[in-house]
Amino acid sequence: MNQEDIINKLPYSKPFLFVDNLIEISENGVLGNYTFKKNEFFYEGHFKENPITPGVILTETMAQIGLVCLGIFLLKDEISTQEIKPHVALTSNNIDFYLPILPNEAVTVTSEKVYFRFNKLKCNVKMTNSKNELVCRGTISGMIILK
């Protein structure tokens, strides 16, 4: 399963897909990126006349790249057939935020697996901006069930 296959298996679509490319992926972690487009739907209201990417969206971006893409990779042998799809649920997260992300900014997400047991994936995740400055970091856990 290559990186394009993984992105195609994601259970998201626009306007809620926050993965552009996966740069590296292995049993232990993943590195990927996303550029926030100028016209993302949430900029209209967050904030009034002052568009800044919401923290929940930064968390979502780290979860999509860091947990869901990695989870699909880890389960690649089971989901190589077309019929089986990954169903995901966020179960917990604990994130600290350091810098804002504005429209047109590119971010890179790094995720390291803490454990993947009994369909629960827990990762240490962090996001950096194009200057390689820390944007946010923490831990995210989720369940991945194949149906």
Place this chain on the structure above:
Amino acid sequence: MTKEEIIIKLSTIVKPYIQNEEGFKNISEDTDFMNDLEINSANLVDIVLDVEDEFNIIIDNDSMDKMLTIKSVVEIIKEKQSSE
């Protein structure tokens, strides 16, 4: 380790994950994690990982499927510890 000692240790492990306080007050051998304590499946994984550390055992998929009540966990712990 006696059954009672195991149950005391299990109570400490499950406490952070329970949603039903009443069920936790009445914890016994017959307590069902999901029905009586309203522990979700994600937190059940956390409990299993804590049980592995606390009792120095490895829980495999077959054992995980059986870990539904305090009684079944006590049995699994005793069985794994005696086989080592």
